[in-house]
Amino acid sequence: MRLTFWGAARQVTGSMHLVEANGAQILLDCGLMQGHRAEANARNANLPFDGAAIDAVLLSHAHLDHCGNLPTLVKSGFARDIVTTHATNDLTRIMLWDSAKIQEQDAAYLNKKRARNGEEPIVPLYTRADVDAAIRCLTGRAYEKWFDVPGAKLRAQFLDAGHILGSAITILEYQENGATIRLGFSGDLGVKNKLILRDPVAAPSMDYLILEGTYGDRVHDSPEHSEAELARVIGETAARGGKTIIPAFALERTQEIIYAIHRAILSGKLAPLPVFADSPLAMDATEIYRMHPEVFDQDTVDFMHKYEDPFGFRQLTYTRDVEASKAINLVQGPAVIIASNGMVEAGRILHHVKHNVEDERNTILFVGYQAENTLGRRMLDGAKRIRVLGEEYTVRAHIERLDGFSAHADRNGLLDWVRPIAPQLKGVFVVHAEDSAAEALVGGLRALGIENVLAPTYGQQVTCH
Numbered sequence: 001m002r003l004t005f006w007g008a009a010r011q012v013t014g015s016m017h018l019v020e021a022n023g024a025q026i027l028l029d030c031g032l033m034q035g036h037r038a039e040a041n042a043r044n045a046n047l048p049f050d051g052a053a054i055d056a057v058l059l060s061h062a063h064l065d066h067c068g069n070l071p072t073l074v075k076s077g078f079a080r081d082i083v084t085t086h087a088t089n090d091l092t093r094i095m096l097w098d099s100a101k102i103q104e105q106d107a108a109y110l111n112k113k114r115a116r117n118g119e120e121p122i123v124p125l126y127t128r129a130d131v132d133a134a135i136r137c138l139t140g141r142a143y144e145k146w147f148d149v150p151g152a153k154l155r156a157q158f159l160d161a162g163h164i165l166g167s168a169i170t171i172l173e174y175q176e177n178g179a180t181i182r183l184g185f186s187g188d189l190g191v192k193n194k195l196i197l198r199d200p201v202a203a204p205s206m207d208y209l210i211l212e213g214t215y216g217d218r219v220h221d222s223p224e225h226s227e228a229e230l231a232r233v234i235g236e237t238a239a240r241g242g243k244t245i246i247p248a249f250a251l252e253r254t255q256e257i258i259y260a261i262h263r264a265i266l267s268g269k270l271a272p273l274p275v276f277a278d279s280p281l282a283m284d285a286t287e288i289y290r291m292h293p294e295v296f297d298q299d300t301v302d303f304m305h306k307y308e309d310p311f312g313f314r315q316l317t318y319t320r321d322v323e324a325s326k327a328i329n330l331v332q333g334p335a336v337i338i339a340s341n342g343m344v345e346a347g348r349i350l351h352h353v354k355h356n357v358e359d360e361r362n363t364i365l366f367v368g369y370q371a372e373n374t375l376g377r378r379m380l381d382g383a384k385r386i387r388v389l390g391e392e393y394t395v396r397a398h399i400e401r402l403d404g405f406s407a408h409a410d411r412n413g414l415l416d417w418v419r420p421i422a423p424q425l426k427g428v429f430v431v432h433a434e435d436s437a438a439e440a441l442v443g444g445l446r447a448l449g450i451e452n453v454l455a456p457t458y459g460q461q462v463t464c465h
Contacts, residue, residue, distance in 0.1 A: 001174075001181065001464040003210070005456040006048050007031060008432040012214055012371045013040075013065040015432060018049060019183065022174050024152030025049075027057045028185050028210070032068030032099075034345055035373035044069055044125055048459065051076030055151035057137075059084035060187025061167035062091035062251055068099055071126040071134040081150040082137045085158050087166025087292045089140035091251060091285060096131040098250070098281040100124065102346050113390055143168070162190025162200035163407045164252035165289055171204060182206040183464075188214070188432065189409040189417060194223050195256050196289075196310070198297045200409070203421045208464050211418065213433030213455070214369060214408040216441025226404025230257070231264040233365055233400050238273055238334035242361030245397070247349045247376055249342035250281035252407055253368050255289050257338055259300075259310045260405075266307070272315050276328050278339040278348050280320045286311045329355045342368045344376040354388045362397040367405045372434060415444050427452040427464060 007016030007029070014033030019026040033040045051073045059082055060066055070082060070092075084092065103124035111121045141147050146157045149172070158168035170185040184206040192199045203209075221229070237244045248254045254277060264270035277283070289311065293301065303310055319325050325348055328337060337356075339349040353375075356362045370376035378386060384395055409417065418428070428445050430438050430453070438455035445453045456462065 001176070001183065003429065003462045003464065005429070005431060005458065005460050007033060007458075008065070009456050009458045009460065010433070010435055010438060011035070012369060012432055012434060014043065015060070015066045016069070017185070017210055017431065019172065021172075022153040022176070024055045024149070024154060025053055026149060026152060026154070026172065027054050027073075028170060029060055029066045029187075030057055030069045030073050031066040032064050034065065034343060034371055041125065044072060047072060047076050051078035054078050054080065056080055056149050057082040058149070058156060058170050058172075059088060059092065060161070060170060060185065061164055062088045062095050063164065063188070063249065064095060064099055066187070067092050067095060071096060071100065071130040074134045074137060075126065075130055078137070080137065081139050082134070083139050083141055083147070083150070083156070085143060085166045085168050086140035087288065087295065088168065089138050090288045090291065091166055092138060093135050094281060094284045094288070095251060096134060097128060100126055100128045100131045104128070106346055110390065159201045159204065160198060160295065161187050162194070162197050163188040165197065165292055165295060169201065171206065183208045183210070185210045186212050188212050188407065189414065190407055191220065191223070191409055191413060194407065195259055196296055196300050198295060200417065203417050205421060205424065207425070208427045208429075209418070209425055210429045210431055211414065212408070213414065213430040213438050213441040215406065215410040216414060216430065216433050216437040216444070218403075218410060218437075219412055220406055220410040221402070221404035223404055226402050227260050227264065228269070229402050229404070230260055231270040233363060233402070234261070234273075234336055235270055237361070237363040237398070238271070240361040241334060242359065242363060243334065243356055244336045244363045244365050245349075245352050245356050246336065246338045246365045246367060247342050247344045247353075248338050248340060248367055250279045250340040251285045253342060253405065254279065254282040254338055254340065255286055255311055256405060257367060258316065261336065262310060262313045265313065265315065274331065274335040275316045276319060276335065276337045277316065278319045278325050278328055278337060278352070281340060282338070283318045283320055286318075325351070328352070342376070343370055343374040344379070345374050350388050354391070354393060357386065357393050357395055357397050360396040360398070364397050364399050366399075366401045369406065369408065411441065411444060414441060415448065418445065419448055422448040422450050425450050427454070427462075429462065430455040
């Protein structure tokens, strides 16, 4: 078996790993790289392999850094099955369609300025027509059921990763020289006791493991502490007469923040105030969440029996059309505005940051990971001047960060998950982590007694014996 790491290698975005075994080529994820625009655009537009030669894609979940470049793969000649869980199947459709729509809209917005300056127009990476072709390749499978991988002499199984709705740990199994070999791919591993979803399943038996390490060098606050801090930040901002702007991924983080605010208002920890979920995609994703209560944890099920809807309350307004989005900026007084993209790289959050970042009464509250070279990361790192949609702004708003809402297991969670199977592992490959986190997790895994541990670089090939 040969593994080639074509994304999320020594970085967090662009998950994409090629598995060659038993004469088949299987792609684990096909995500968008985010960061430096020129580098990301070039990497995303030019796949490092022949798409037509891929026998199947096994998709871990519907975040864009894992599924977002599937349309490019299909454009390059891939025409076989993209296999995932049923919930991820539903979510990937809306995520890709929204990604194409935003690319088309942002290109149109920027091209007006580029035309005035005599510059060449920007071309979207892919269009909604390209997405339609990719969607036709999607097929769903249930958790914990083995299935034959299309076009390959291998079988696979999805297990609940507890990261977002439908997220999966992928197990690949095949025969080699009379022996059964198992490769595991953690995808993005979730957090125990987080809001809404069940905990990740225990690590199953395997020989080799591709393991995410996003937070391999740090430990999160508890979910309970983060809920309290969310109420505190919103309350303090409201006391100043300001707005709390929350960049949040439309999938998972928006639903979790809405649920937490709902709980805080019901408990009296937060005074009622207007809350806007400004994202058509978040509206669609929330509806899909409502369709899949079978993966909710018991606390959320109990909440639903008592209050019916975790994702809806009197003070909450979902906005879909552009005019309703613009009208939010005319609201006077305290409010919460939740909008995507979570790393402030695209979408409506750019417009809300633009309108609110220069007011010292306001708060920009980050509740998710900010990759290197993203606008969100620059603000977190203390940038005093930022560029948004071609214009420069001074950062006067308060900048706050809550790590406890992360959907990723922290260092302790990752090591605790691997520990029971450490003696049987022949190799672990740490991906989806920046250098410091990757190296820290490599050290932690070796301390568990696993000798063959590697954090591969982009394009690195590894042969598993």
